[in-house]
Amino acid sequence: MSSTNSYLADVLKSMAQATRLKIVEFLRDGERCVCEIFPAIDEEQSNTSRHLAYMQTHGILSRRKEGVKIYYAVKHPEVFEIVDRATAIVKREVEMRSELINVMERG
Amino acid sequence: MSSTNSYLADVLKSMAQATRLKIVEFLRDGERCVCEIFPAIDEEQSNTSRHLAYMQTHGILSRRKEGVKIYYAVKHPEVFEIVDRATAIVKREVEMRSELINVMERG
């Protein structure tokens, strides 16, 4: 299923980037419009717009139009679960590495 | 915590690529040496070696030397959980899109 793998990779890529992670974090509280998102994550409007489009195209964000404003939201709860598990990995890695440093310092 | 975001992104990037996903899938059954991995996933030895190094550097694979052979294994169970959740997203997306096509075909 290598074609499936390519869709899988695209979904994961939609989260595997610092700016996009900031967007996902900000959307934990629910739907937000672009004009709220880009100041909150401290990125340019155009850059934010591109990332939002990318994430929507790859199926992890929903998009809703209301007048001039466009509201984006995280579409699948698994997105947060994935970020949380990746965070757990980072945390454990940091712990493991600092333990290793302690062991080395003791000789 | 934007510096944390960058580590997080790196961990997710370690899975967000078709060849690396093939490696993760193959390692579901446990530790394997490079000489078993690259024929199984049908990639060049050198390319496989680079991806394995990348994944180990970013903390998602462990590496063990035994004679000439190097054994790699998935280090954190969360890696599989992440892939499984991403798979669930892809599956749901495919379902949603095919439903949409059905609705459109009915007018």
Place this chain on the structure above:
DNA sequence: TTCTTATATGACTATACAATCATATATGCC
């Protein structure tokens, strides 16, 4: 219709990434 605000996009630059080929290094065996 004109102005303002919100969002998207074209053109560009710089950087990162994946893959390949050839070669280097390491280990064990004879």
Place this chain on the structure above:
DNA sequence: GGCATATATGATTGTATAGTCATATAAGAA
């Protein structure tokens, strides 16, 4: 030491990606 096998890496190429700036488009308000 010389050879075979396993793995890693340098050099290169082509492609993808992130970010920026300027501009286009769309909607609503005056």
